[in-house]
Amino acid sequence: MALKTLSAKAAAALDRELMSTGAFSLDQLMELAGLSVSQVVARVHPIKQGRRVLVAVGPGNNGGDGLVAARHLFHYGYQPAIYYPKRPKNDLYQRLVKQCEDLEIPFVDDFPAALESTDHVVDAIFGFSFSGEVREPFPAVINAMAETKIPVTSVDAPSSWDIHEGPPESGVGSNFHPNVLVSLTAPKPLVQHFKGRHFVGGRFVAPSIAKKYDFDVPKYEGIDQIVEISDNQVKI
Ligand SMILES: NC(=O)C1=CN([C@@H]2O[C@H](COP(=O)(O)OP(=O)(O)OC[C@H]3O[C@@H](n4cnc5c(N)ncnc54)[C@H](O)[C@@H]3O)[C@@H](O)[C@H]2O)[C@H](O)CC1
Numbered sequence: 001m002a003l004k005t006l007s008a009k010a011a012a013a014l015d016r017e018l019m020s021t022g023a024f025s026l027d028q029l030m031e032l033a034g035l036s037v038s039q040v041v042a043r044v045h046p047i048k049q050g051r052r053v054l055v056a057v058g059p060g061n062n063g064g065d066g067l068v069a070a071r072h073l074f075h076y077g078y079q080p081a082i083y084y085p086k087r088p089k090n091d092l093y094q095r096l097v098k099q100c101e102d103l104e105i106p107f108v109d110d111f112p113a114a115l116e117s118t119d120h121v122v123d124a125i126f127g128f129s130f131s132g133e134v135r136e137p138f139p140a141v142i143n144a145m146a147e148t149k150i151p152v153t154s155v156d157a158p159s160s161w162d163i164h165e166g167p168p169e170s171g172v173g174s175n176f177h178p179n180v181l182v183s184l185t186a187p188k189p190l191v192q193h194f195k196g197r198h199f200v201g202g203r204f205v206a207p208s209i210a211k212k213y214d215f216d217v218p219k220y221e222g223i224d225q226i227v228e229i230s231d232n233q234v235k236i
């Protein structure tokens with residue numbers, strides 16, 4: 001099966017469709033997206049390789065996926081820590097933070113310092129709504145993720161990459177190549193520039209909606225929320 005990519009515009013429209021005609025709430029979609037991310041981390045970084053996972057959380061829904069993933073990882077036995085410098089006031093994010101606080105997951109302020117004591121990193125800073133040049137305080141975070149030897153799993157997009165064109169030619173993000181990518185619902189065109197392990201997650205799209213948006217739902221096995229795919233399965 002050839003997996004088609006979704007443009008940033010189509011991915012945003014799909015999200016709106018799932019929450020209107022699809023009758024999902026944002027909480028539900030984010031829970032399933034974050035659950036997929038947690039399953040990918042557990043698959044690529046089994047707990048015996050180290051329990052500590054640093055989750056970098058951005059200001060939008062990509063960040064929300066990261067908060068959900070941190071909660072699930074805690075319940076699997078990992079020791080997550082969360083870097084969340086820009087916190088919107090909205091109720092959904094506040095509830096996700098409270099759920100993590102109740103688990104005593106630490107919130108850290110100094111991302112480069114936190115990188116010194118972790119075994120894996122989740123990049124949940126920006127997803128399909130990222131555009132332009134990376135604004136403060138995120139350039140130092142992207143640079144640190146680009147330079148570290150610790151494996152990085154990016155949620156939906158390597159943060160700072162253009163959703164269609166991939167890594168910027170110069171400046172922040174030009175040298176950022178995460179080890180693992182979890183595309184949510186469908187890969188975005190930037191995957192043609194991505195060389196690491198690639199998974200699709202977000203097992204919630206009805207066939208009728210996928211057909212309307214002209215993409216294929218990958219074949220998930222059993223009860224898995226994720227499926228690993230190879231480069232030659234993706235059609236740009
Ligand atoms: N259908 C699904 O699979 C679902 C996907 N989800 C995830 O949601 C993101 C998209 O979320 P959205 O809130 O639209 O945007 P982002 O998180 O990508 O980013 C918006 C956020 O970032 C700020 N921003 C944008 N550009 C910059 C910049 N250059 N510098 C600094 N800050 C920037 C902007 O102001 C916003 O605050 C998708 O990728 C999935 O990960 C959902 O969970 C639902 C289900």
Ligand SMILES: [K+]
Nearest residue numbers: 123126155157
């Ligand atoms: K990301």
